[in-house]
Amino acid sequence: MAMPDFQTLMRPVLEFAAGAEERSMKETYPVLADQFQLSEEEREQLLPSGRVRLFRNRVAWAVTHLKKAGLLEPRRRGVYAITSQGKKVLVDAPERITLNYLMQFEAFREFRSQRSDNERSNATAETVEQPTPDLEDEGQTPEEALAKAWKEIQENLESEVVDQIKQVSPAFFEQLVVDVLVSMGYGGERLGAARAVGQSGDGGIDGIIDEDPLGLDVIYLQAKRWEGMVGRPEIQKFAGALQGRRAKKGVFITTSSFTREAREYASMIDNRIVLIDGYRLARLMIDHDVGVSPVERYVIKRLDTDYFVEE
Incomplete structure (x- = not known):
């Protein structure tokens, strides 16, 4: 039902x-x-x-x-x-x-x-008078209507962000990735947070970022602007690069998406590899205010019944 x-x-x-x-x-x-x-x-x-x-x-x-x-x-x-x-x-x-x-x-x-x-x-x-709607059409609660509108705005923004990051240069994209990770709390300060980003010939490693402000552990990065879907071979190459460095953690970020085989492979191996596609990257940018800025903010409040309790 x-x-x-x-x-x-x-x-x-x-x-x-x-x-x-x-x-x-x-x-x-x-x-x-x-x-x-x-x-x-x-x-x-x-x-x-x-x-x-x-x-x-x-x-x-x-x-x-x-x-x-x-x-x-x-x-x-x-x-x-x-x-x-x-x-x-x-x-x-x-x-x-x-x-x-x-x-x-x-x-x-x-x-x-x-x-x-x-x-x-x-x-x-300037408001144009609209006809009174049939109350039968009010199938949603106010919270649901607000949530639906928020979801539509969010999805449209995600699409815009994805389209934008696909147009930036490889160097800017690599910097964008670092900005997102730093805003999430990795790497400590922006200056010196990431190292060796964009250096080719490093066995599939594009960059290294500190997992914590003290640099007690590091995360290896692969950040690529991609046209087609990223397949299993690319993830295998990245996993091999991690093993060569005796590393346990890696993040593979792309502007496109991953094949089912790539995701299955990443979930089966010992190395912890997080796959972030274009839309997930866009959501992280929105959540952490990277490349976006607030326009309106609505606060929903509830009645505090405890306040009205008389002793």
């Missing part, structure tokens, strides 16, 4: 609430997950932020909208109960309670009206 959206969850939440004087969010999550036969993987699935479980987020928003409609009421932190109005709704409500259905309740209409007024007050003079 597919993961239900938050509107599909509203009637099951209401039915579950009707089975006891009050319910906690903690007990609601597993009951509904069992009802929809979710796998363990689906129950643990996170939003792109990596901090909130997707299913729990949807259940929480289902509860929130039912409260706004007056069908549920809060009792205390993390605990809710069905109202008399909520019990009446269960008698004749459709199989799937939606936001459109909740619009019949004055409390919910006021809630939506307040939100619309806030959106209009924040609009600029």
Whole structure:
């Protein structure tokens, strides 16, 4: 069974609430997950932020909208109960309670009206008035919509970064690799962090970077701008160069990608070789602000219920 959206969850939440004087969010999550036969993987699935479980987020928003409609009421932190109005709704409500259905309740209409007024007050003079969307289309929670937009922006930026690094000179690419590794905490200071980068005829080694600021261990690098996919022979050559230096760790970075055989070989040998393709390199650059700069920053906050506890 597919993961239900938050509107599909509203009637099951209401039915579950009707089975006891009050319910906690903690007990609601597993009951509904069992009802929809979710796998363990689906129950643990996170939003792109990596901090909130997707299913729990949807259940929480289902509860929130039912409260706004007056069908549920809060009792205390993390605990809710069905109202008399909520019990009446269960008698004749459709199989799937939606936001459109909740619009019949004055409390919910006021809630939506307040939100619309806030959106209009924040609009600029140039904003074109758009028709009111069908609430049935709101299948995503606000966190999901934000996460989806963030993911699209991130993927577009990754593509732009990959296209850009494919156009730089070999020397600039080698410097870029060092900048990324230093920004990740390798090599200590930028000056002198890497050695022998770009020197040919060194048995497949393009550079050496300190693993820690004190230089107690080193990592050997292969940094190549590549047109086609990097195959197993290139990784074998790099592994041989590492063995020749009695080295255990290496990083092979390319602007392109690796074949399945190359990845399998790197995972089987004793030497620890990390393969970084163009898109992974782009993600590392974005994560560590190499070649990119912040434009906007949004901070999502939650209510601190502990603050409002009176002694």
